[in-house]
Every structure is written in C-alpha cells, then in structure tokens.
Amino acid sequence: MVLYSHEIGKGFTSLQTFSSVLGISGISQRAFKDHDNKITDCEVESGEDMLYRTANAIRQAYAETDDDIREAIERGENPMIDISVSFDGTWQKRGFTSLYGVGVCIDLLTGLVVDFDIRSKYCHACHIQKAESMNATDLAVWKEQHDCCTNHHKSSKSTEQDSAVILWNRSVAKYNFRYVEMLSDGDSSAFKAVLESKPYADKAVTKLDCINHAHKRMGTALRKLAKESHLGAEELAG
Numbered sequence: 001m002v003l004y005s006h007e008i009g010k011g012f013t014s015l016q017t018f019s020s021v022l023g024i025s026g027i028s029q030r031a032f033k034d035h036d037n038k039i040t041d042c043e044v045e046s047g048e049d050m051l052y053r054t055a056n057a058i059r060q061a062y063a064e065t066d067d068d069i070r071e072a073i074e075r076g077e078n079p080m081i082d083i084s085v086s087f088d089g090t091w092q093k094r095g096f097t098s099l100y101g102v103g104v105c106i107d108l109l110t111g112l113v114v115d116f117d118i119r120s121k122y123c124h125a126c127h128i129q130k131a132e133s134m135n136a137t138d139l140a141v142w143k144e145q146h147d148c149c150t151n152h153h154k155s156s157k158s159t160e161q162d163s164a165v166i167l168w169n170r171s172v173a174k175y176n177f178r179y180v181e182m183l184s185d186g187d188s189s190a191f192k193a194v195l196e197s198k199p200y201a202d203k204a205v206t207k208l209d210c211i212n213h214a215h216k217r218m219g220t221a222l223r224k225l226a227k228e229s230h231l232g233a234e235e236l237a238g
C-alpha cells in the first residue's frame with residue numbers, strides 16, 4: 001500500500017482516506033514514513049546500479065573504436081575515456097517557477113544516459129514542520145537530524161547550469177570519463193558555467209551545436225528577414 005502511494009506521488013493522508021474508503025485499517029504515520037524511506041533508498045540504489053552498468057556498456061563501446069582503451073581494459077585497468085555527450089535540462093513546469101529541475105548527460109556514441117542530477121527547491125518534510133509551527137529550538141534540533149531534500153536555493157532557471165557543473169565535476173571520480181564535447185541547445189549558459197568550473201584542469205571542453213537548434217535559429221532569422229523585407233524592402237536593399 002505504501003509502495004502504491006509512493007508510485008502515484010501521494011502521502012500518508014491520501015493513503016488513510018483510501019484505506020477508510022476500502023474499510024480496512026490503515027497504518028501509523030511513523031510506519032508509513034519508515035516504509036516510504038526504505039522504498040526511496042531502494043530506488044536510489046537501483047538507479048545508481050543502473051548508471052554503473054550503463055557506464056560499463058559505454059566503456060565497452062569506446063573500446064571497440066580505440067585499441068588503446070581496449071588493451072587497457074584487457075589488462076584489467078580502468079582507463080580515462082574522453083566522451084562526447086549531449087546535455088539538456090528540464091523542469092517540472094515551464095516559466096522558471098518550477099520547484100524541481102533535472103539535468104541529463106547522454107553519451108553520443110551509444111545514446112545511453114551517462115548521468116543525471118536532480119535539483120530540488122522543495123522538501124515536503126520541511127514544509128510540514130513549518131506548518132506545525134515548531135518553536136525555533138525544536139526546529140533547529142529537528143533540522144540537525146533531518147535529511148533534507150532541498151539542494152537548490154537559487155533561481156529555477158539556474159538549476160540547469162548548476163546540474164551541468166555538478167555532472168562535469170564528478171565524471172572522473174564517478175566513471176573515469178571526461179565529457180570533452182557538449183552538445184546542447186542555443187542557450188550556452190550551462191556550457192559557460194562548466195568552462196568556469198574547470199572540471200578537467202588540462203583538458204578543454206568544447207561545445208557542439210545541435211543541428212535542430214541551428215535550424216530553428218536559421219528559421220527564425222529567415223522569417224524575421226522575410227517580414228522585414230515585406231515591410232521595408234527598400235531599406236533592406238539599401
């Protein structure tokens with residue numbers, strides 16, 4: 001029952017209502033929280049395991065294209081591999097008012113997700129504690145023990161560049177990969193943030209432009225030109 005609530009994004013109160021509609025006894029809030037935490041831990045563990053298996057598949061794919069990498073792997077080493085990735089960020093909702101943002105890196109050779117980062121401006125437990133109007137001392141004690149979900153305190157728009165900096169700066173420690181080429185959309189703020197963070201001291205990161213976005217920008221420029229030509233052909237001719 002807790003898994004069901006977790007999967008559809010509902011909390012303890014919803015489960016209580018659902019249980020009473022079915023005429024069955026519910027569980028205590030404490031038990032709900034314990035089970036919910038265990039489910040979250042399992043999901044995180046399973047996600048990380050999947051990422052490491054994906055990284056191995058990417059390593060093998062690069063070994064097939066590069067003898068040095070293949071030979072190093074055959075010797076039982078874990079060689080540093082320079083890979084090209086596409087990076088993009090997305091939000092829970094549009095308009096930069098979202099409380100959650102996700103940044104994702106996809107390996108261009110295999111099309112597999114290499115890594116992702118979730119930025120959250122909201123923590124439900126903190127929200128509940130504030131609503132219960134705890135006094136300052138109790139709240140401070142509670143916060144000491146609390147594993148907070150909030151990891152982003154700046155604007156929603158900045159989640160994308162913050163995620164990029166985090167992903168680039170952990171790629172070596174996590175996989176021994178360097179993301180040396182970044183394919184991303186026209187907004188280069190994430191790329192600039194990565195450059196400023198200098199993730200690979202002696203190795204540059206370069207930006208590739210997505211052909212779709214290049215098309216889009218070209219289309220916008222041509223439509224603008226066509227409109228201006230129609231309204232003022234003489235000025236353009238001059």
Ligand SMILES: [Zn+2]
Nearest residue numbers: 123126148149
């Ligand atoms: Zn919190």
